[in-house]
Amino acid sequence: MPVPTERTCAATGGAATAPPPFARGPVLLLAGLTALLLVLISGRYGYLSDELYFIAAGKHHLDWGYMDQQPLVPLLAAAIDSAAPGSLLALRSPAALIAAFGIAGTALLARELGADRRAQVIAAAACALSPWLLLSGHWLAAATVEPAQWLAVLWPVARWVRLHRAGIRRDRLLLLAGAVAAVGVQTKFQIVLLCAALLLGVLIAGPRELLRRPALWAGAALAAVAAVPALVWQVGHGWPAVDMAGVVGGENDRLLLPPAVLLYAGPVVGAALCCFGTWCLLRDEQLRHVRFLGWAVLLLTAFHLLAAGRPNYLSGLYGLVFAAGAIGFRQRATARWSWVVWPAFAVSAVVPLALLPITPLPVAARHPQLASYSRMYETGWPELTRTVADAYRSLPPEQRERTAIVAETYHLAAALDVLGPAAGLPPVHSPNRGYWFFGAPPDGATELLYVGAAEPLAPYFAESAAVAQVRTGSLVNLAQGVSVRHYSGPAQPWSRLWPRIRTG
Template structure:
């Protein structure tokens, strides 16, 4: 709403902005899942609003506030670097605000953010820069022509197709409308970061925080153009998102969701189904094993779920940050292996005990996975750990 105020939106335009953004698919999904992207979206939007406010009201000290917000955001997700780059390039491109680069305030803001980021960078250096390994895996998965087309298509859809029409109109108005020349910085930033993510192979939801101001601009334009119908238009826009909520948010019973077309829309929501059943199946396997048994999983989702629901044995995984809780003690054996083919990993004496199945017939990463019981690693845990750890998305 604050950016809508900067655009000169009256109460109707501000309320429309708040309702449309809050009901959008990506905001609902990220708010429910509480991932790093949740706070990343907030950080991007807040920085863009603060910087625009600093420029419009000539309040240079707001740059320092923006720097603090960016510093917090950098410690949550490194993608804020692209936002800061976008702001720098946008200022250089905008003849109205270009002179601010000759003042100390944007640079002090960047310095504040960088200083706050130092502990994170030190940790990265001490651990071999895992962010670069993970970024390379993401770029490999989402690179190429197909990945770039997917980024554009998903950017169109992540708020809702109808909301895309609104924020696209907002983008156009910001770039062309003389009234909004002083507040068009977020439009430039969006264009810059979109190009960067197309080149580097990013994901569409990285853009969510940069799209929010464009959506505010579009809602302001709608409220000005059709003031007597703004409420009805807001309802239609919200409804266009609500019909997609079940694809990303658990608003349907699991059985209803599993029998619908929604699982084919999103890869992540199906991964929230079936964990109590999967954990019970692993627990049944562990029950017959010695007390020194451990569970080793192929990804952190499996590791987290089995630890949360309890499977009767300590849970380890080499995936991403879960590696920091390993390796198991060298004497830990036997090992229940889930999410790995023991023939391709460093385990010996493996026997399949069961197969994971959820009770909804829903196809996700765990459905149909074999559960193995192995004598132990091929050597000590400490000696094979380097081959069991992996960074990937």
């Protein structure tokens, strides 16, 4: 007996036939316009501090693992910067395409769940106006890639369930999900939590036939094998990822996680669809066959509440809950209430657009409350580099040969590591987070230029003096006010000092 296909089931009127038509025109237009906006503003301010970190890690310290992420994004950032040095357009174009993929992928996931064309557009528009998803589409970072990877796991799983209901076996979809997870573990291990939550959700709510498919476990094995190099690196370095989890937990308040997740989703439409979409996944009869997805949302939220995770750790679920919420809204909205949709989207656009680096820098300097994230993390790096380079050149030549540069934070170190060589600076070190693993200055470095606001090294040197301070005008950012100090006469060599000054 031949195995049923989607086409034959549709022709015979099967129980779960082909999904509703894809809203190709409006969805692709929305995705294209979003990508175009992100490309147009790609060079508006400057590098994000994390982008500098990824470039420095990939170009100067490429490894199988890092304290706070895995090698995929550093490798990609370094490759792009090598091909087009200093080009923000080249560096950020992949991020714009990933953002567009997320918008279209959200609509496709909604379609697999049974959304009609209008519900698909609502879900896609909510994705486009999520403050976090839109802002992260402006730069190349692990936080940019992760939501797209989660979506690329959820879509084949949802499609497998729909086809399974129609009696169609399409197990290669499970292999596809496993292959995406194998790529995802090269970005961050967070995708493992998604896969675990999906499996637990299926165990709770079904369809348990999914757990009996060999392709599922073959995909899981593929992801596990892909994770081996990073796991070996973690073991060899004392599991710094666990230390990083402690750092993150110390930075975040558990009670603030739910409101922050809703704010990142969107102050009006996004937050409403987050709450309503989760409810629909758990209670709506039309979505009963994917109830395991609702359980996955609950499990992941509970985990990050207990672990005090960052709000963006749940951003990979936005496409799913937006899709479910749009379906529920379309089921219940009468003509009388349908008119509120587009005004709500118009109001929701204010916050995400305000976060993008659209405001001219002179205006941002006069109004520090505007575009705070971009202004804080994307400006000030040229001034920092010039200040440190001037201080370095002011040293006598014989001192420069014995001088190391150490920065207080990885933000400062990465900026100097990427921008410093053109200004004549040597490699930069930092005891902060993942940069500590890049290594200490050589023991022969008896002079030190320390770049930072704090002065933790004074007890370890005989002499110190302030030599410069970074000025970025009236523009407030991470570099503003950072001091440069000259230390000499170390009490012990760097190989002994480095383990004592590590910071989280």
